[in-house]
Amino acid sequence: MTKVLNAFVLLLVFGIAAIPGAAPLQAQGGELPVVDRVDAQPLLLITGRLAEAMQSLGSPFTAEQMTMLAALKSETNDSEITASVQRMLDPMCIAAVEIQTDGEVTVSPAAPMEVAENGWRAMLVKVVNRAGLQSKLRVDSPNARPIPHGPQDDIENRWMALSMYDGRPLHANLSGLELEYRIVQISSTTVGNRKARLEFNAGVTGSANSSVIRQWRFDQDSDGWGELNDLKMNVRDQSLNLEAVGDDPFFSAPVSARGGRMVLRFWGRPDGPGVGQVFWWTESIPQPDGGRQMVFQLDPGSDREYTIEFPVEGELKGVRIDPLQGPGKFRIDWINLEYAAGESGSWSGTEIELRTVPSTEVRFAVTDADGSPCMAAFEIRDTQGRVYPYQSKRQAPDFFFQTQIYRETGESIRLPQGTYSVKCSHGPESLVQMQTLHVGEQTVTLNYQVERWIDTAQHGYWSGDHHIHAAGCLHYENPMQGVLPKDMLRHIMGEDVKVGCCLTWGPCFDFQKQFFRGKPDDVSRYPYLLRYDIEVSGFGSHQSGHLNLLKLRQQIPAGGTSKHHWPTLGMNTLRWAKQQGAVTGTAHSGAGLTRSIGRIEGEDGPHRLPNFDIPAFDGIGANEFIMQVTHEVDGPDGKKQPALDFIATMNTPRESEWNIWYHVLNCGTRVVASGETDFPCLTGERLGIGRVYVKLDGVLDYDSWVEALRRGESYVSDGTSHLMDFAKQQDGSFSLTAASFKPDGSEVDVELIVNGYPVAVQKIKADGKQNELRFESLKVDRSSWVAARIFPSAHTNPIWISIDDKPVQIRSSAQWCLAALEQCWLEKQKTYAPDEQAQARKDYEHARKTYQRILNETKE
Amino acid sequence: MKPKNKRSSQAVVRLLSFAAFLVCSVLGCTPPGSSTNAVSLDTSSGSLGNNSGSSNAASNLTEPGRPPILITITISPESRVKAAAEEIPMELVQGTWKDYSIEIENAAGITAPLVIESEQLLAEAQDSSRDRWLQIELQPDRPLSGEYTEIRTLRIKSRDLGIRTAILNFNAGQGTQDLGFRSDVLVTFKVLEK
Structure with a gap:
């Protein structure tokens, strides 16, 4: 089985027939370090989790890869499993990070990868963790530094953006397993082949090889930040909420560290435009001054990470942030102070090659079934199943937790040149359409006219x-x-x-x-x-x-x-x-x-x-x-x-x-x-x-x-079933227009319900057609309610039938309600404030008497 | 795509509802699992009773010697259950119970049992599946109190040696798992020889 599996893996990854046991791990590009054997249980579970993470980012593993992962679960040889996983995932890597037993990090480049102009792409980083570290893997690049206020002669080099993806479903830290893969997200602003330097650090906070100087978290309080000026600060929901009330708002924190190039990172959201500033001071010059400051551009209304690099000469003693230039608000979720890449011995890097493919404008032309303009949902995937626009970097109105976006006529997005499948829809009353979209050098229009199976x-x-x-x-x-x-x-x-x-x-x-x-x-x-x-x-x-x-x-x-x-x-x-x-x-x-x-x-x-x-x-x-x-x-x-x-x-x-x-x-x-x-x-x-x-x-x-x-x-x-115009006719029968749609067109039951129980049923085909149904007259000997339903997808509200002007009273349900009421009181009494307890008791007592009265008035 | 966790009597650690038995003793209904399918409900007498009160497990917060917190559970006001693993060293000794704490922040004030599901739980004593290596116990064994903060003890034992990983999924009733994988945690243990 193992040899067959190896051949299968190579066939799917490289598209070539492989000689079992003799195939190289890399199709092209640099040789990545190889791990001989790790325990299969954690490797397969973590790799499965990686697949889920890639799926949630809109960059799913292929069906063949998922099949292979599933097949590995029945493989018994840990070494073979370790090799197979590497054969499958190494070609998806941009680099490999090897952490030696002494914590030293070396980085190897992999084969050149392709990114889309101004679009994000998820790639893998192979981590060979011989030290068994359970720390966070960080990435940095001089090519990803911010352009605003950067040195003029370095602007051209700053063409890339990148970040590790450490969010759910991944664990934020390395597992400690000798072999695992992490996700890095890369974007490029410049078309063509470019080289970039990627640097990695896997230091543990506080350890000798750590790049982290201080992490501030706001679970309990401001974690040391204070010394406010023109600023109100409160900690709420694990965030630092700043409100500037004057023209010179700032706050600061003491921190000690040896000098060097440092990076202050924080995640936050200002509510207005402008710039912020970072000041720092040292043991020898123990106060901030205009000669030691860096400026950062605010991105109003957006949540993002701010990265401010600054040089510290001498022993650092404190930092100050001027978050705004005047009245306004700024929410900060966390702050980190780290040494910049190269300052800490544990940073190591390599040069990688990226090929940025140009993107082209795609315009939308969307009309409803009657030809009127409308908004519709579009799920756009390339031939590898990757979702566009890239999910984890979306901002409103596009939601990162959805695969689809919503667009109408006159709007557009940019897509890399290539072929896409587009799933178009306009709610559950529409028929889903699949379109193939070819994006070349010229602007292209995606036309979608809604087809409805019903228009309620x-x-x-x-x-x-x-x-x-x-x-x-x-x-x-x-x-x-x-x-x-x-x-x-x-x-x-x-x-x-x-x-x-x-x-x-x-x-x-x-x-x-x-x-x-x-x-x-x-x-x-x-x-x-x-x-x-x-x-x-x-x-x-x-x-x-x-x-x-x-x-x-x-x-x-x-x-x-x-x-x-x-x-x-x-x-x-x-x-x-x-x-x-x-x-x-x-x-x-x-x-x-x-x-x-x-x-x-x-x-x-x-x-x-x-x-x-x-x-x-x-x-x-x-x-x-x-x-x-x-x-x-x-x-x-x-x-x-x-x-x-x-x-x-x-x-x-x-x-x-x-x-x-x-x-x-x-x-x-x-x-x-x-x-x-x-x-x-x-x-x-x-x-x-x-x-x-x-x-x-x-x-x-x-x-x-x-x-x-x-x-x-x-x-x-x-939205998939409809029960319209449910009515009682003069002859006592019940009529309605029922329709249902399922892709397989199978039958569904339309049930007539009396006092909760079905008394008649008619089948209709879920083919989208409207069916005029009539249920014969009912013989009811007591006041009742009647409704129609298609379980579990639709239900009408009831029609009430009164006999002798008596209310509907079903003894068994009154018993149920009374028991339910007692249980509710037992569970919920403690949730009421002391000054509402008396009213609560009175209100429950009223309900109790109501249900008890029904019990008294009804017979078995 | 959410992992599909098998749920069997062995693969689910569940806080039994003492309240269920309490109310059934008051109302005369049949608790789940009873051999009697149905009994009559006598509602002819008695007034609304006082809740017997809940345990104040939050007092555990200040107890010395409490095991380290491994997982924090946040139950949102909409009763979505979210879990996060703490960044602490996770080592076990093969075949030996180790205690960790679970901190629960219950903003919804719900009183349902907290349930942990995992495909890595041993289904039976003789289970030889590679992926099922874990035994856990949650203590005390009762539903959530409704208090804003509670601490429970999570006891963990590994059948196997080496590095072992598990996904623990938390819920407080059907459909309460949070979205976006936030109701489960990936935990990796180094399991040492006894």
């Missing part, structure tokens, strides 16, 4: 996603300012979500709250409406279940201007929201409902809907919901109305979210279902994965849409 707006159904975010979760790991309304609009247009409810929440709350208008944002472009409202989440409150608050007139309750004074009892928030006429609902409803603590007697239905397991109520989904749905509170006109309007669905397990919905419907509450994604928290793939389709007569406007949502004139869907 033509039926009066306007799609919406009531839960998307412009900050937090995948947007950024540390709290930054998030993205802007125009960025969010681009995404809702691209995914054909007609109404996007962008909810400001904990992360970046004090920045994002400025976009609240009490009406759709001005960036909205009909029929695409973007409105900012609130999700009560990340406020330190509402551990009993988050709330989505739509159509607010005021976004913050009295008593504060931010997020830390909110009630802890969700009901109290609902009272405040309802007084101003808000439309209210849960968020990510299944959270806290997936784990069962037991069950009561009852007959589980198909898909375990309904089921009689009692959830643990240990999360932040529709938990307090079980109490809230029994309440009415004052509306803006003083009249009573339900405290909670909708349950969020379509983004957590249906078994959980639909089950609790069914049970409370069976207790006569008329809460409706809405659809959400919670982008980019539950997923960053795209927004609009969970949707609500709301029926409106005439023109779409936000207030009409959200009020119709509240009334339940809608269905929820993942």
Whole structure:
């Protein structure tokens, strides 16, 4: 098997037939150091992780390489596995770093590599770690130094940008294994063949061969930075947040180190343009002065690493940063002080060769199915499967965690010359198109006309996603300012979500709250409406279940201007929201409902809907919901109305979210279902994965849409199935227009649901065609609710059937709700503030009595 | 692409829910795993009870002699579970338990069990698979308290000698793993001879 495998590997990497056991490790270029044997277990796991990292960067291993990696798992000889991995990965390397047992580093060049003009590319660095270091591998290059304020005679040499990729899923440090591969990202500004010097350091902080002088981290405090002038500084969420309040803001830190060329690096984001300065002082001249300063250019509104190199003569004693030239803000996540390459004995380098291929403008021409201009999603890959634009260096409006970008007519990007496959789409109502794009020397246009398998707006159904975010979760790991309304609009247009409810929440709350208008944002472009409202989440409150608050007139309750004074009892928030006429609902409803603590007697239905397991109520989904749905509170006109309007669905397990919905419907509450994604928290793939389709007569406007949502004139869907115009006819039958689309066109079941259980089913083909369905008249002997569903992708809101003017009351569901309420109280009581405990007890007691009354009024 | 972790009774370390048994003893429902499938719920009497309270595991933060922190867990307000490995020397002695600490920052205040999954966990005592070499125990064995900060002890044992690597994935219930690989950590141990 091993010889066959070797031949296979060589065949795929070099495209040549290989002689087993006699093949060279390098097809061309320099000879890289070879490792004879390492333990296969860590090597294969780390290499698998490397493959995942390359995939997440949009530079995936080929299918053949993945097949080979999988095959190696059944190989038993560690030496053969070690050799095979090197044969596969060495050709993807730009250099090899060898760390000797004494920590000395040597670097070898590999074969010349190709990069795209002004585009990034991921390459590998082979690390032969004979010292077993578990330190960080750093890279530097004189060709990657910043141009602003650089020496005039060196500007031409500064044509490259580079950085190691140490982010997830990789571990930031070397594993200590004798053989592994790391990722370096390289970009070039200059077309043609160029040479560059790459220098590496693998020193451990504080060790003799370390290049690191001091690392400042802000987990707890400012870590030694102080001596402020014209500057307010606070540490929040592991970042140093600076606010300049005068014209000469600066802060400083003491640090001791022998002299030499040093590099101050920090990662941060200023909110305005201009320049910053770095000063330093020494033992002999113990104060900063104008003769020892370096200037750096600010990149407003962007997160990036700043690198400032400076020479220190004598013993360094301190550094000062003047981050801004006047009032403004600057967030800094970390600061490092290191010796520059060459100053520390552990730096070592080599000359590599890069071939920069020119890029060409690609213009977009995008139209909807009716010929009107529209925004669409484009996933662009080259023949090796690499994604463009390069993912990890993207900035808004393009998101690094997505493979696609969104563009419309008149916009363009640049691509290296070559051939690409482009996946084009415009939300789930469109048919995905694959195009081949050839990019040569001349500007080329990518034409995409959307093909739809359905257009629900033509039926009066306007799609919406009531839960998307412009900050937090995948947007950024540390709290930054998030993205802007125009960025969010681009995404809702691209995914054909007609109404996007962008909810400001904990992360970046004090920045994002400025976009609240009490009406759709001005960036909205009909029929695409973007409105900012609130999700009560990340406020330190509402551990009993988050709330989505739509159509607010005021976004913050009295008593504060931010997020830390909110009630802890969700009901109290609902009272405040309802007084101003808000439309209210849960968020990510299944959270806290997936784990069962037991069950009561009852007959589980198909898909375990309904089921009689009692959830643990240990999360932040529709938990307090079980109490809230029994309440009415004052509306803006003083009249009573339900405290909670909708349950969020379509983004957590249906078994959980639909089950609790069914049970409370069976207790006569008329809460409706809405659809959400919670982008980019539950997923960053795209927004609009969970949707609500709301029926409106005439023109779409936000207030009409959200009020119709509240009334339940809608269905929820993942966009692949549709249940339109579900209605009870005069003869007692039920009719609807059902459509579904799956690439294989297979059949799906359209079920008619009565009080949670299916009573009839009709099959339709998921071929995109619309089917007019009619279910025969039902014989119901008690008040009931009736709905239609296509599990798990769509569900209508219920139609209520009243018998003898009695409410819907199903005893088994009342039992379930009562048990669920007790469990919720048990779990959530401790989350309520002392001054809300009495109200909480009263509110739960009301719910308890409500469910108990149903039990008393119903018979087995 | 997220790694698909096998989940078996041996391959999942899970904090059992004492609260589940507590509430079931109050309500008369059937805890999971019980041989009885269903019992009637007696809801005719009693008022809403007080929570018996949670353990204040955060007090462990100040305990002397606490094992070094190997992993920090952050549970976001949206109950996404994120894990990060600390940069500490990671050495084990073959076949011998070693204790590390896990620090948990629970911004969501959730009270679900913390679950660790790994494809490197030994599925059974006689498992000879090269990639399954790890045994772990999480202590104390109970759901999260809901407190903002908790410390748990992670006990680790290796079957094998040499350098061994594992991916540990953390969640606090279905769908709570954070996105972008942030719910799992890659840890590499040097396993020394006994």
